[in-house]
Amino acid sequence: MSSVFEGKSSSNLYVREIKPADFDYLPLDWSKIFGNNNNLIVEIGFGGGEFLQRYASKHPEKNFVGFEVSITSMKKAHNRIKDLENVRLVITDARFGMREFFGPKSVEKVIMNFPIPWDKKSHERRRVIVPEFFETLSNVLEDDGTFELATDVEWYARQTIEIAQEKGFELMSFVENPDREIKTRYEQKWIKYGRNIYSVILRKKTHLEVERLIGGHHEMPHAKCAVNESKFDELKGKVFKDRSKVVVVKGLYKQMEGKAYLIKIISTDGEFQQHYYLVAYPEDLSEENSKEWIIKLDSASNPYRTPAVKWSVQVLADFLSQ
Incomplete structure (x- = not known):
């Protein structure tokens, strides 16, 4: 039975945008997404999309994936690349996306142009x-x-080299003020003002295994339990922790006519945080005192099915059934 709160997820406004949370299986099969087996190049932080648009236009034989966290950047970049069939854009944290969306040995090159160093503690x-x-x-x-x-920050370039070499990367080049074939808008601005630019190219020489949070079918469990309705009053602000998983209840909304609840959740897996809603309602809405309740992800929410997201369903069921 559908939840009384449930609705349809919003449609994709941008034809070149990929929403990995909509896919049934991760890592993604990029050959199916692009319709070919061309090599993959990834840009982390595509900004306004100028660099990505020029690079992808020059290399139609390659496939390009861009990461950003800004919806404003998505809009600007999409206007530039919407006619390029070899580009896809993703709005999510690239630290999460690189690990979860790409399989082993599937990417030819990763590019970062002028990231913020975030040097403060x-x-x-x-x-x-x-x-x-x-x-x-x-x-x-x-x-x-x-x-x-x-980057225009020398210490950041040197620190990048040091960290990469510790993980088995080989330094191919470290050049001050390189004459790059394709320049970003900010790069052109810095050059005009006489600011130094640093280019670092590192090559993978060691293959490491990594633990993915999702890896496999992107499924979401639901819970069925006998609910103590008085426990709903204690939910708001409740924090549940288990190792690297954290679940916080940020809001609770009751159906005006009925017994269903919408529960606002923030969950964290390590450093990766997501906001979404769970819904709780009697299994038999026609029964006045239904003992069995359903707790599940509201269909208008579409988080990545990480361990913390899956756990949030079970931990709320356990709490409400006490």
């Missing part, structure tokens, strides 16, 4: 260039695949 959780990132790259890059960084 308080910004540590936002950093992309960390050892775990290069562990992921050592898995998803093909043998001798490359990682390319362009």
Whole structure:
């Protein structure tokens, strides 16, 4: 039976956008998405899409995937690349996406242009260039695949080299003020003002195995239990923890006419956080005092089915049935 709160997920407004959460299986089969087996190049942080558009236009024999977290950037970039069949855009944290969306040895090259260094201690959780990132790259890059960084911060370039080499990458080049074939808008601006640019190219020489959070069929369980309705009053603000999994109940909304509840959840797997809704309702809505309740993901929400998301259903069922 459908939930009284459930609705349909929003349609995809951008024809070149990929929503991996909609797929039944991860990592993704990019050959099916693009309709060919061309090599994959990934840009992390595509911004306005200028670099990605020019690069993909010059290399129609390659497939390109761009990551961003900004919806505004998605809109700007999509306007530039919408006619390019060899480009797909993804809105999600690339640290998560690189590990979960790409299989071993499936990517030819990964590019980052002028990322924010996030050098303050308080910004540590936002950093992309960390050892775990290069562990992921050592898995998803093909043998001798490359990682390319362009930055205007010298210490950041040197730190990137150091971290990468610790994970088995080989330094191919470290160049100050390179004459790159394709330049970003910011790069052209920095050059105009005489600011130094640093280019780093690293090559994978060691293959590492990584543990994926999802890996396999992208399924979501539901729970059936006898609910103590008085426990709903205790839910809001409740925090549940289990190792790297955290589930926080941020809101509780009761159906005006009926007994169903919509539950706002924030869950975290390590550093990866998601917001979504669960729904709880009597199994038999026609029965006045139905003992059995269903707790499941609301269909208007579509988070990645990570361990914390799956656990949120079970931990709420356990709490409500006490």
